[in-house]
Amino acid sequence: MAADNNKMFYGDGRAGDYNPHDYIKMIKRGFVTRANVSEANKVELFSLSLAASSEAEAWFDGLAANEKATWAALEGEFLKQWPKEAPVVKTAQDLAEEMMMLEMCEDELGRKLEVDGISTYEHVQWARKMRPLCVKDTSGLLIPQVRKKLPRPVRNLVQGTFTDWTAFLQAIRNISITDLEDEIEKEKRLRSHDAALQSPTAPLRAAMAKATLATPSAARTYPPSGPTIRRVPAPLTSIPQRLATMERNLPPHHPNTGAGQTAYAKQVVEYKSRFGDLAQPNEFRPYPLTPGTQPLDAGACYDCGQHGHVAKDRQGNPTCPTPQALPEPERRWRSIAGYIYRLGRPNNPPVEIRYVATSSSPLPFYDRDTDSYFIYEYDDEQGKGQGSSE
Template sequence: RFYGQEGKDTVSSKDFLKDIKICYRSASEEQKTDYIADHLGTNSPAEKWYDGLGGDVKKTWATFEAEFFKQFPPPQEAKRGKEEVERELLSAELLASELGKMVQKGGTDVWAHVAFADRLLQLAKEAGIEKTNECIWQVRDKLPTPLRDKIASTHTSWTAFCDSIRLVDTTAVKDALERDRQLEEVREQLANQKRELQRQTALLEQQRTRISSETTAATAALTAKLNAMSLTTPQWMREGQGSQPSQGYGVSAPIRRQNTTSTSATATRPRPPQEPVTEELRAATRELMALYPHQPATETGVAEYKAQLKRWMEKHPNTRHASHTTGFPLSPRASRICTGECFKCGESSHLRAQCTAPPAVQLPPPEQWWRGHCDRVV
């Protein structure tokens, strides 16, 4: 049915007359103009117009067709400009996921890249550039890699370019896609491994920070406890007097008291000259180092250090000096012996010449001498 009324007609006036000619191909021209009345909507503008036509208009199809188009002109086709068509051409894109798949075109299954080539050529013809190479490189650059690798970059026309796309071997494209898929899997595995490594590194850093904090706190607590235990140089060693130790190192065992004359003579006796370094002296020094091993700054270590001091004072009651024959216990709070430490305070951050430690925190003079001796000999 044709109504000649916008909103009701499903075909244009031109297509309507084409359908009439097809239906009544064997009828005469006058018969066609008569039969057309049966295809006009009742009381529609088209039927009213038809009823008002003169007989001469209906005698020939050409005359009737001309009058019909005057009354019901077919819609004018909107023609796109070249720039608009080229813009669509440049935006055309074939996805990698579409390669190797079939699509419907005109009721027939065709390869996706073939249908894409047909579309490109259609747009190139609409833009009037099918015989030129204008914009070809831009479209080629956007092709999926497996397809682009098989298309030359030297085509001189869109016709040749689209033909080369159609002729690409589908099996070769599928093989290239499989290789790309495998490479992508490897990349993903590497990316996952990298992320896992970063996660593990972050966890290790967190653990390191936590352990460092706990160690710092434990060290501070132990230092405070050791300070509370008054690990200071005994008065008798700091002042060079002959009185016996009773508080500084916590040694409470009784020590035999010497007569004043003997002690005074010992205190003022000059030190003997340094012994020349020999293998015998080095061996004897190592034996004394083993006799008084350095104890850790722990409660157990401090207790053992006090026991060493007690044994040393009992073994050498008439002297307050250390020598190459006596050795001397090492303070737990100080650095290990023969490690480049300061002989004066026991710290490893400087040498004796740069030491500014106050007397209260300095090592006992016998230990200072013993550390220097060991450093020189061993």
């Protein structure tokens, strides 16, 4: 009750003063705890909680007798002097900005937190804070962007595509602390790998430690006028293994129909959500193929995915009539997959692309998601030579 509270009401907006409407509520709670409080006692209890020589006391003393004869009259005058301000209503844009700014503290993952006297975990507390922010994103459009900002251990444990915030936040709350600790430990090991790879010689040392000798393929013969073939360093994982891995992980290639386009769009969203926009496609994470294009093993143009031409002529000049028809990750993936198919299936019949030259990076690449090293063929260039390469 106000009369028993040492804190007084000043009414001038100073730091630490009561909010006027919280003050009124406190006074009225005091009335409830006492039985048969008269109107005069209510007014007196109110006046005794006003700070001496304050703006609030000066206002009270200046009221006419009838304005403070009853509690109803006094409360009415109080609300005129200190009217309630309308709350600021956040727009959908305001909430979206707050959603993108809400960070899940990676350093606190897996540790118990004490929030309002209740033990919880960082990922559960994050979901609690996110819940009131996502109410206006009814279609879940921001889920992929928000998910991308989560720490890698949490992203790895929340798989699949979500269009509903309730399901997405519940999936985060349901993360097992044991599984999360395992992912955190895995992330620490990956970062140790990254730190070691900063040394100029570290990639080669690590690659040699993991390297195995691949069985040499049978020598190929070419006509005297045939092209000169440049040798490519063998990948640290053998080509047959890479081919088997690729064919096992290939996503469905959808037809160019309305349903196919919708399914393809979902594949692209899921790919970016799982691996990020900058992820290098490979046999462990093959990029979805555009509906209506040719399969990877059909010898189609890498730039547009269609038959009848190649991406570049013998001099390296672009010849594809629609060189930007496919997304850049798909063009890169078709190049890498073409290399794997050519060396993984050496006895395939000739295809329309008569010559394919490969230029490779001599340094191994460490793939964080598969804990493996590869020598990637970044540019598998198509061009016409002087005869069939097979």
